[in-house]
């Protein structure tokens with residue numbers, strides 16, 4: 001059988017790990033997954049989750065998206081240097097007032113989230129073009145469509161990714177290549193915890209009191225609520241992405257969270273761009289009680305659905 005080779009970046013945790021496991025377990029064994037990570041010392045969780053697929057449909061390799069030599073070495077080590085599907089997933093977050101962030105921190109986000117993708121494509125595009133075959137899948141974000149309070153640099157990095165892919169997609173079409181942007185809303189992974197821990201270390205004395213209060217008392221609280229009420233699992237994102245890579249005509253953009261789409265739709269509903277900004281402003285500064293009550297309601301509904309599922313499963317086991 002002609003199996004497709006899939007290379008995924010950032011597989012030590014979260015979405016990357018779930019993607020590697022899901023695709024390696026494809027029901028029809030259509031894929032050989034090269035699950036990569038920058039630090040092989042962190043492979044334990046993936047090795048455990050991979051189970052019997054390890055060494056069969058799932059191989060683990062080193063790849064740091066910030067290091068050209070590491071990308072070249074990894075691609076060169078693939079059988080015939082041939083890649084059918086690239087899933088660019090490695091990424092990092094950054095939240096807080098820009099007054100409190102160093103240029104180094106900001107550049108690290110752009111270097112990983114945006115230039116990481118550019119470095120990968122510089123390496124793999126020539127061969128895909130030559131063969132006139134390939135699919136580039138990028139784990140973007142709803143923040144690639146819409147900026148969110150205190151995510152200025154992270155959103156900018158995902159906007160850069162989206163602008164880059166939108167431009168590239170036209171050229172790609174000429175070579176019969178597909179590009180797909182996967183746009184998750186909040187996903188419960190180490191990402192949230194890492195961003196939260198970094199935010200807690202932020203020296204807020206560099207910002208004025210109003211900004212510092214807004215960050216701590218409005219953004220941090222609301223953000224926690226958003227993850228709890230609308231958060232998806234990395235397995236959800238893996239399932240969506242698996243569907244996209246098995247389609248004959250994969251879409252250019254795919255949002256994974258239907259609970260979040262009312263927010264992103266605001267962007268497309270007003271060419272002046274004021275509607276999402278006014279709405280987000282009102283949600284947090286004027287109608288915060290209604291906003292929080294709605295999120296709590298969604299959380300309760302989702303919790304009840306999960307609970308009844310568990311009860312049904314338990315019943316069927318007894």
Ligand SMILES: NC(=O)C1=CN([C@@H]2O[C@H](COP(=O)(O)OP(=O)(O)OC[C@H]3O[C@@H](n4cnc5c(N)ncnc54)[C@H](OP(=O)(O)O)[C@@H]3O)[C@@H](O)[C@H]2O)C=CC1
Pocket residue numbers: 009010011012013014015016037038039042063064065066089090091092093112139140141142183184185186187188189190191192194234
């Ligand atoms: N969680 C969320 O709410 C959302 C996340 N996303 C996007 O999903 C992607 C995955 O994030 P998620 O799984 O949530 O977060 P995790 O923090 O769990 O995973 C991030 C992965 O990226 C890796 N990584 C970071 N820098 C590099 C690098 N230079 N080279 C190779 N790998 C690197 C990390 O490796 P290491 O362990 O070595 O640090 C880790 O494996 C990111 O692009 C993120 O922007 C999109 C929407 C929502």
Ligand SMILES: CC1=C(/C=C/C(C)=C/C=C/C(C)=C/C=O)C(C)(C)CCC1
Pocket residue numbers: 140141142143148149184185186187219222223226263280283284
């Ligand atoms: C929707 C929304 C908010 C927060 C959204 C968040 C926190 C989204 C997180 C998305 C992630 C983590 C994407 C990762 O790429 C605010 C600011 C509370 C204001 C009101 C509307």
